[in-house]
Amino acid sequence: MLLPRIFAPVRACTRASSAFPIPSNRVTDALRNINGFTQPSPTLSFMRHASHQSQGRANGAKDGPGKRLGAKKSGGEYVIPGNIIFRQRGTAWFPGENCKFGRDHCIFAMASGYVRYYRDPLKHPKRQYIGVAFEKDESLPYPQNGARRRRLNMLPVETDLKPVETPEAQLVLDGGDGADAAIDMSTSGLQRNKSGTVLSLGMNGYAFRESNWSIGRTAEAANVQVKKFIPGDRFTAWQKSKARIALNEEKKRLRLAGKKATKPKKKVMRS
Structure with missing residues (x-):
């Protein structure tokens, strides 16, 4: 429509020329009548229509929602056994101290402690490791030859087993064939408890117990x-057992015969 575009030039011409025989309002009315307008032209409104269908939401795609991969525990965060620290596809991170792999390559804690992300050049020059330190101020990896804490939060300490000196120098035990054997308690590692029972050092090497x-x-x-x-x-x-079994079988046979003699009730179909 060219009518709105020529309104402004026509008004300007009518105002500038005083010799124009038709008043300005008559000129605009004549132009409206020529173009078929009886009412003043409405204001123009620009509206954009979509040229194609809008995109769907991300979580409703055909592949389903995301797998929620990535870090689940940050460095220094406290974890307990079984907590998942990192979910991944592949082996971008490897399990370090007190951690293990899951079947979907996730890394989970095997002990209570604090999460550490680190590298260990002695193990592998390029791999990244995730481990759990027992103390908050500890850093991983642990020194190669240093004392290491175990999952019970205990340090291995060497103990000296000193023989217990007792007033009795000899202890007489009964052998398997009835013969008496004399054993020196000061050199054999035997002890006595308060009740006088002889205790020997077990196979584990740190507990005294009574012999079998x-x-x-x-x-x-x-x-x-x-x-x-x-x-x-x-x-x-x-x-007696055979007669009891035969009697039970006879009772069972008679009970089943009584059930077959009675006719079952007819089923009534309900509409």
Whole structure:
């Protein structure tokens, strides 16, 4: 439509020329009548229409929502066994101290402590590791030859097992064949508790316990009498058991025969 575009030039010409025989309002009315307008032209409004369909939301895509990969615990954060520290696809990060791999390559904690992200050139020059330190002020990796804490938060310490000096120099034990054997307690690592029981050093090397043969003879030493088992007549017991089984089978057969004799009720179809 060219009418709105020529309104301004026509008004300017009518105002500038005084010899124009038609008043300015008559000129605009004539132009409106020529173009078919009876009412004043409305104000122009520009509207943009979409040229194609709008895009869908990101979480509703055909591939589904995201897998929520990435770091779940930051460096220095406290974790307990089983906490997932990092989720990933592939091996961008490797498990370090007190950590392990999951089947989907996630790294989770194996001990309580504080998360550390670090590198270990002695293990691998380029790999990145995630570990758990037991103390907040510790840094990873641990020194190669330093004392290392275990999962029970304990340090390995060497202990000297000194023989216990007792008034008795010799201890007489009963051997397997009934012979008595004399053992020197000062050199054999044996001890006595408050009740006088002999304690020996176990296979683990740090605990004293009573020997198995002495535990087995505790009842004998206390003069505990056990009632003797009398088996009785096994043939008669077998006959009674056989008769009882036959009687139960007969009762079961009669019970099933009574159920077959009674006619089942007819089912009524409800509409």
